[in-house]
Amino acid sequence: YARVILPAGSPLFEEGEAGRAAYLIVEGGIEIFLRREGGEVRLATRGAGEIVGEMALLDAGPRSASARAASDCSLIPITEDQIRYRTSQLDPILRMFLGVVLARYRDLMPLLNRSGPGSDLAAGTAPVGSNAAIARLMMERDLRRGLEAGELELFFQPIVRLASGSIAGFEALMRWRHPERGLVPPIEFIPVAEESGLIVEITQWALSEVGRVLPEIMRAALHNVAELEGPPFMSVNVSGHDLALVGFPATIADMLARTGLAPESLKIEITESILMHDPAKAAQALELCRESGMGIAIDDFGTGYSSLSYLTNLPITTLKVDRAFVQAMMREPRSRKVVQTILRLADELGIPVVAEGIEAEAEAEALVAMGCAFGQGYLFGRPTPLPETLTLTRA
Ligand code: C2E
Ligand code: CA
Ligand code: CA
């Protein structure tokens, strides 16, 4: 993490300046004070684990006091970007309350002045955010840095035709090649990206990366047409934030036009929860995506509040049955019935199904017997980096 090292006595910020960052104190102490005629008024000293400079960051006002290192300090900046998105997502009432509280606190500052030099009136600051919140903020900064440093990477997992075992397409699954932590799985950083809004930039990156590598994968696949039964498609995971962006369908259409890829070669995967959040808006975005020709898959089908109405209302082209059902299917007759029912329903609607998380031959066989056309899982291949993926299609 980019830390700021501040030797004892050095200024951190001055009263009246525009505040662009707050600081988490990792080591040392920061003194907060006012410069007034007749000397300085010390307001507070904050130590490790506490935050300074948060007010200006929250209400975009000038610094209400000056700050300097009381001892050698190590600080982690929390930037405007990290806060702006969060405050914009706040409930409007809460945002108003926050504004009122900050304004009152600012009005109070001159009064603190009166209590005289060396006063500790404001020193009893409440301990800030939990360790978990701070860890999130640090992770978020690191993720932004990683994105800019090109540390994100797509792995590709084959989706096969169950009847023949041939590769029909791939799902792009993200990894973070962290310089210190090694290969970080998406479960550890996608939720942070979604919470911070950074997911939007990450998805844009993923889409442009797919635009770059898919032609390469297709060229490799040409050497293996017999096994492939046609050019492979690429499935990309998309979050609710992405879909809520007004320009999202256009961005994808642009990427397709720029790369000359056939629109059918791209699929977006969305979960049911995205549809539930703002069904009207999601429907609108999906219609636009569908109009440009790309496919739309419902991911983890059966795990959310499966509302069957969207299957008929929305332009869904694929259902992905969640791994949980596939894995329970062999043990529990009821799970098998659920899978069977999903397959019948999809068949009635003319929507092809991909069964996720197939690990055993017996699972694949049972699914074929039930009429499931596509499968994905460790049995057919794990998610692999681009070079291995290219040899897969060439094999
Ligand atoms: P998902 O979209 O449901 O992706 C399938 C996950 O199941 C992947 O985990 C995959 O590696 C794993 N998997 C595939 N076959 C098997 C199997 O046979 N057995 C088992 N046990 N697991 C299998 P992964 O790559 O760790 O991704 C986890 C989740 O992270 C994804 O679930 C998806 O929700 C999210 N994710 C991954 N990449 C992206 C991305 O680029 N953007 C977004 N928004 N989310 C992503
Ligand atoms: Ca997926
Ligand atoms: Ca899934």
Ligand code: CA
């Ligand atoms: Ca999943």
